[in-house]
Amino acid sequence: xxxVRYEDEHLAVVxxxxxxxxxxxxxxxxxxxxxxxxxxxxxxxxxxxxxRPGIVHRLDAxxxxxxxxxxxxxxHERLRRMLAAREVGREYLALVRGEAxxxxxxxxxxLGRDRARVAVRRGTGVEAVTDLEVRERxxxxxxxxxxxxxxxxxxxxxxxxxxxxxxxxxxxYGGGGDEARRLGLSRPFLHAWRLxxxxxxxxxxxxxxxxxxxxxxxxLRRAARG
Numbered sequence: 001x002x003x004v005r006y007e008d009e010h011l012a013v014v015x016x017x018x019x020x021x022x023x024x025x026x027x028x029x030x031x032x033x034x035x036x037x038x039x040x041x042x043x044x045x046x047x048x049x050x051x052r053p054g055i056v057h058r059l060d061a062x063x064x065x066x067x068x069x070x071x072x073x074x075x076h077e078r079l080r081r082m083l084a085a086r087e088v089g090r091e092y093l094a095l096v097r098g099e100a101x102x103x104x105x106x107x108x109x110x111l112g113r114d115r116a117r118v119a120v121r122r123g124t125g126v127e128a129v130t131d132l133e134v135r136e137r138x139x140x141x142x143x144x145x146x147x148x149x150x151x152x153x154x155x156x157x158x159x160x161x162x163x164x165x166x167x168x169x170x171x172x173y174g175g176g177g178d179e180a181r182r183l184g185l186s187r188p189f190l191h192a193w194r195l196x197x198x199x200x201x202x203x204x205x206x207x208x209x210x211x212x213x214x215x216x217x218x219x220l221r222r223a224a225r226g
Contacts, residue, residue: 002014011071107160
């Protein structure tokens with residue numbers, strides 16, 4: 001199964017392990033988060049389409065952490081609108097290469113597809129904004145809190161690369177190599193650690209935190225040792 005961190009009759013907040021794809025695709029039919037949730041008997045909304053029941057936002061396969069899923073179509077639609085209106089607080093922890101010059105900064109850079117990858121596309125891309133804040137500094141690396149204002153594919157990863165601070169362990173976007181190996185990272189150090197929102201049906205405040213999984217905790221300890 002998948003760890004469920006919050007659940008009521010309308011929605012659930014689940015913790016996706018790294019390496020798991022969020023929902024089935026043409027090439028990947030089984031073993032996804034959706035398959036697991038259905039296998040656990042969780043009802044999921046159908047308005048997202050046949051392959052994406054319950055899914056209102058995604059995490060990349062290599063990213064761990066919190067995801068909210070909808071159990072019925074009404075909740076799905078309300079969550080979708082809340083995400084579009086930036087009413088869902090999402091915070092990620094990212095360990096990046098280099099030492100950030102500022103305590104807090106924002107990356108605004110439009111993104112566009114370049115085959116399997118995403119790149120900054122001045123003039124032609126879709127708007128994308130990420131707020132970043134230093135949480136801890138190490139020699140040659142910085143732990144950042146990332147708060148994406150928009151939810152584009154690979155947004156945080158591409159934005160950090162574009163300012164010269166690729167996520168360590170992220171081979172696709174310049175964060176691989178010796179440093180990542182030394183930290184024991186076999187995937188990007190990116191973890192969705194906080195979700196907060198007003199419940200779309202009851203209005204109650206929902207706030208969930210998911211601590212760093214073991215592989216990322218280990219990498220952080222190695223970074224601290226320098």
